[in-house]
Amino acid sequence: MTEKDSPNSTSAGPSGQNQTGTLTPDAQSWARLLRRGLVDLKQLADRGWLEQHASQSALRQAQNALDIRVPEAFVAGIEQGDTSLSRQVIPSVQEVNIAPEELNDPIGDERFSPRPGLTHRYPDRALVKVTYQCAMYCRFCFRRHKVSHPEENLSFAALQPAYDYIEKHREIAEVIFTGGDPLVLTDARLNEHLARVEGMPNIKTIRFHTRIPTALPERITPELCDRLAHSNKMIWLVAHINSASELTPESRKALKRLRGAGVGLASQSVLLKGVNDFQEALLNLFGSLYENGVAPYYLHYPDLAQGTSHFRVPLEAAIELMSTLQGRLPGLAIPRLVVDIPGGYGKITVSSENWRRDIDGSWWFLSPTQHTWQKTDYPN
Ligand SMILES: *Cc1c(COP(=O)(O)O)cnc(C)c1O
Ligand code: SF4
16 A cells, blocks of 8 residues: 555545544444555455456556545445446546546536635535545546545635635525545544534535445444534535445445434436446436435436546437436436536536427427327417
C-alpha cells in the first residue's frame, strides 16, 4: 500500500479521530472495516480479479487517475463472480482510452463554483463537497478529476467562505452534502458541518448524497442516526446504488435504521453497461430499493467523465429500456432517467414519446400495458 492509497494519509476518514481516543465501539468497527477495503493492484491480482494479460502500466495509469478501493462489503459478491459488483470497482485497461467528447469536468462543477467546495447551479439548492474521499471508488466516477485525490480535500475552516455564501444567499433553501462521500467523515467532523448549516434560517432541508448504505453500511451507527434524528431540519439521504446485489442484509439494516431516525430515503443509480443495462437488472434494483423503503429517484445516463466510455450504452437504448419499466413496477419505484447536460447546463429528464397531439386537437396516448395508441379528447 502506497502512502497515497492509505486512508490514514488523508485528511478525511476516521484516522483523525483516532488520536482523540473517543471512538465508540461501533465507530471503531466501521473505521476498521473502511481500512479493510482493497486498495492496490497486487491485492486484486492475488485474488485473480484483474483482466488476463492486462497491461500493468495501463492499470497503474487507471489507478493514478482514480484510487482503487474495493469495499469489504463487495468482496464476497465478487468472489462469487457477481460482475454487477466487480465491474463497478475493479480497474480496467479501458480507462486509459479517453474519448474525444470526454471532459475533465463533465458537468461543469467548476464553472458554477462561486467559492471553493461549493457548486451553486440552481437558485434554491447548493452542493458542498466536504471531502473527496469515498468508502469505495467507482470506476465510472463523474467527479474523478478530484475524487480520491487527498490534496483536493477542504477542511471545515476552508469551507467557511462557502457557508458564508450560502447564508447570505437567502434563496438557497437546501444544502446538499456531497463529495466524495460526506459520510466517511467521523461523527465529530460531520457534526461541525451539520451544526453550521442547521444554524442557517434560510435552510429548510439538508441532503446527503452518499454511497455509504451499501459501500460501508456499518457506518450507519445508532449514534449517527440519533444525531440525524435530532436535527432541526428535515434530513434526506440519497443513496447511490447500482445493483440489487448491493442490498446485503447489513445494508438493509442500515437503511432501516435511517428510516427509524426519520431520514427521508431516495436513491440515485447510474446506468452502466455490464452492470445494470438490461430490464431484469433494473426491475430487480428498483423493486429491491422500493421494498426497503427507498424511493428510486434518478437513473443517471453516465456523464462524459474521462476514460468511462466502456460504461455507456447508446442514449437511445437507455430511453427505450426505461420505457419498458412502465407498467412493470409501482410508479413510486420508477426513477427518472436523467442527463446532466455537459458544461453545467443542468439535469434534464429524458423519456420516450408517449403522447401525440392530433391536428383536430385530440390526444393520443401510448398504453403502458396494452402497447396500443389510445385516442382521448379533453374538450375545452
Ligand atoms: C444534481 C445537482 C443538484 C441536485 O439536483 P436535484 O434535481 O434537486 O436532485 C444540485 N446542484 C447541482 C449543482 C447538481 O448538479
Ligand atoms: S461514491 Fe460517488 S464520488 Fe465516490 S467514487 Fe463513487 S461515484 Fe465518485
